[in-house]
Amino acid sequence: MTSSLLVVGSVALDSVETPFGKADDVLGGSANYFAASASHQTPVQLVGVVGSDYPIAKLEPLAKRGVDMSGLEHAEGESFRWRGRYRHDLNSAETLETRLGVFSHFRPKLPEQFKSAKYVFLANIDPRLQLEVLSQIAAPKLVACDTMNFWIESRRADLLALIERVDLITLNDGEARQLTEQANLVQAARWILARGPKTVLIKKGEHGAFMFTKDSVFYAPAYPLESVFDPTGAGDSFAGGFMGYLARTDDLSEANLRRAVIMGSAMGSFVVEGFSITRLLEITRADIDRRVADFHRLVSFDQALPA
Amino acid sequence: MTSSLLVVGSVALDSVETPFGKADDVLGGSANYFAASASHQTPVQLVGVVGSDYPIAKLEPLAKRGVDMSGLEHAEGESFRWRGRYRHDLNSAETLETRLGVFSHFRPKLPEQFKSAKYVFLANIDPRLQLEVLSQIAAPKLVACDTMNFWIESRRADLLALIERVDLITLNDGEARQLTEQANLVQAARWILARGPKTVLIKKGEHGAFMFTKDSVFYAPAYPLESVFDPTGAGDSFAGGFMGYLARTDDLSEANLRRAVIMGSAMGSFVVEGFSITRLLEITRADIDRRVADFHRLVSFDQALPA
Numbered sequence: 001m002t003s004s005l006l007v008v009g010s011v012a013l014d015s016v017e018t019p020f021g022k023a024d025d026v027l028g029g030s031a032n033y034f035a036a037s038a039s040h041q042t043p044v045q046l047v048g049v050v051g052s053d054y055p056i057a058k059l060e061p062l063a064k065r066g067v068d069m070s071g072l073e074h075a076e077g078e079s080f081r082w083r084g085r086y087r088h089d090l091n092s093a094e095t096l097e098t099r100l101g102v103f104s105h106f107r108p109k110l111p112e113q114f115k116s117a118k119y120v121f122l123a124n125i126d127p128r129l130q131l132e133v134l135s136q137i138a139a140p141k142l143v144a145c146d147t148m149n150f151w152i153e154s155r156r157a158d159l160l161a162l163i164e165r166v167d168l169i170t171l172n173d174g175e176a177r178q179l180t181e182q183a184n185l186v187q188a189a190r191w192i193l194a195r196g197p198k199t200v201l202i203k204k205g206e207h208g209a210f211m212f213t214k215d216s217v218f219y220a221p222a223y224p225l226e227s228v229f230d231p232t233g234a235g236d237s238f239a240g241g242f243m244g245y246l247a248r249t250d251d252l253s254e255a256n257l258r259r260a261v262i263m264g265s266a267m268g269s270f271v272v273e274g275f276s277i278t279r280l281l282e283i284t285r286a287d288i289d290r291r292v293a294d295f296h297r298l299v300s301f302d303q304a305l306p307a
Numbered sequence: 308m309t310s311s312l313l314v315v316g317s318v319a320l321d322s323v324e325t326p327f328g329k330a331d332d333v334l335g336g337s338a339n340y341f342a343a344s345a346s347h348q349t350p351v352q353l354v355g356v357v358g359s360d361y362p363i364a365k366l367e368p369l370a371k372r373g374v375d376m377s378g379l380e381h382a383e384g385e386s387f388r389w390r391g392r393y394r395h396d397l398n399s400a401e402t403l404e405t406r407l408g409v410f411s412h413f414r415p416k417l418p419e420q421f422k423s424a425k426y427v428f429l430a431n432i433d434p435r436l437q438l439e440v441l442s443q444i445a446a447p448k449l450v451a452c453d454t455m456n457f458w459i460e461s462r463r464a465d466l467l468a469l470i471e472r473v474d475l476i477t478l479n480d481g482e483a484r485q486l487t488e489q490a491n492l493v494q495a496a497r498w499i500l501a502r503g504p505k506t507v508l509i510k511k512g513e514h515g516a517f518m519f520t521k522d523s524v525f526y527a528p529a530y531p532l533e534s535v536f537d538p539t540g541a542g543d544s545f546a547g548g549f550m551g552y553l554a555r556t557d558d559l560s561e562a563n564l565r566r567a568v569i570m571g572s573a574m575g576s577f578v579v580e581g582f583s584i585t586r587l588l589e590i591t592r593a594d595i596d597r598r599v600a601d602f603h604r605l606v607s608f609d610q611a612l613p614a
Contacts, residue, residue, distance in 0.1 A: 184535075210531065219531070225491075228491075295610075297523070299527075301568075
């Protein structure tokens, strides 16, 4: 019952410094994190661009896991590079350098066989490009998008046009407040739900994630890890686990959406245990099942109150 | 099966300003919030002090709800007054003025009939006084304490001596980090568990609460309210719901501790809907049951993953 899952986003090289170590020019970008995470659930179709300097061989493990790279454009020039640092507050990255390289001219073109994708994740790129991708897909069953403060400021009209056309949006709490100008997250979610999406996922980093629909609220905590090594990619790995699970099960019931949020939270909790996508490539199905069970234990209580 | 529940703490007059309004000289202090909350579960014995200016008649509703005021000392002088303001970040109060008044000479003396209390909550006062109270209680079944940054800095040795003698400690995330010098909350909890308490409750305000024991972690979210009116007293109301529930059920199993955390979270979510203890005096058992059920819906997921 697995359905096709497409992601469009950045394929980057990251250089990261955390209180626990540093890594240079490692696999990064939203599409890489998303695909590595989702590939535990279902095959993934990746759309992105790399420059002539990209260490293509390093994508081999992803291809082996069922990530179809035929939508990865190889352009002349430098690849997208991000350099960042986390201090003791691991919740927020300090960007030291962003070099867009070939990404600045990226115009995503979907291979013919990707145009029938049923599950689509428009990772955090220019909303105009997100709209262009959407127009190339014939009959998606669920379209989700992510975004960030930069686009909320500089492409508000395009972003609002996109929001009208997606089924689900993921954004963090600060972005939700910025987009909606509502300080309260329940009100922020309601603002977004009134504009099109049937589901709003608000990510709060180490404080978990909310899923809002018109009739329900679901909350998943972040897993209380004893050490967070590198928070980069947690949001995209969350999205990959969430969307991968939905594509695999092809069930959009509320109960299944909740399970998908937990799967996303589990994947987000793994990726931060190492640099880049390292941990996502190491973990097994058994590891994932164990963590999902841990999440269940973490929040379970028997509401039957003695009289 | 209800067991006696004793609280020692402050009985104050608060003047509070929030983005939504202001209130002057309203009932405040940890013991008032705790007692108003716990009284929904079980009778409460209150130990504290007020000055000659305290509007004693305003405590009448608490007495009517089963709060035994025979441990409330009436001293010559001014009552404890706190004046604070919340801006748009409702997570942190700005203290504008603290006048200890008669509280600065407070030496808690327990009435004879309080000394057999089984459940004891030492609210946030000088750890030396918390220790004095403890020494007056014959054979408690569960002793819990709260504390704050001021005591962690100025009375560290006394606080550590107290921690060795309590079964449970509640503190917020910032205080847990300050006390233990551990940035990570799991490690902070482990540090405290190694020093005596069998249970550590770490409160994260709008981000919920963790309960750590040697073998388990439980997490309860804060209820996603559409409007938080005044956050004052949320922690003490949480503690009141938690301890009140334990005293009523007299069951210290892990499953029941979890239910108690949810009861605490429910009471914390009510108190912030109005100034002072107003909402705690309005709500009914049915309101509480409904909110507990809401908490269950908020976090529930069926972990059975399709193959």
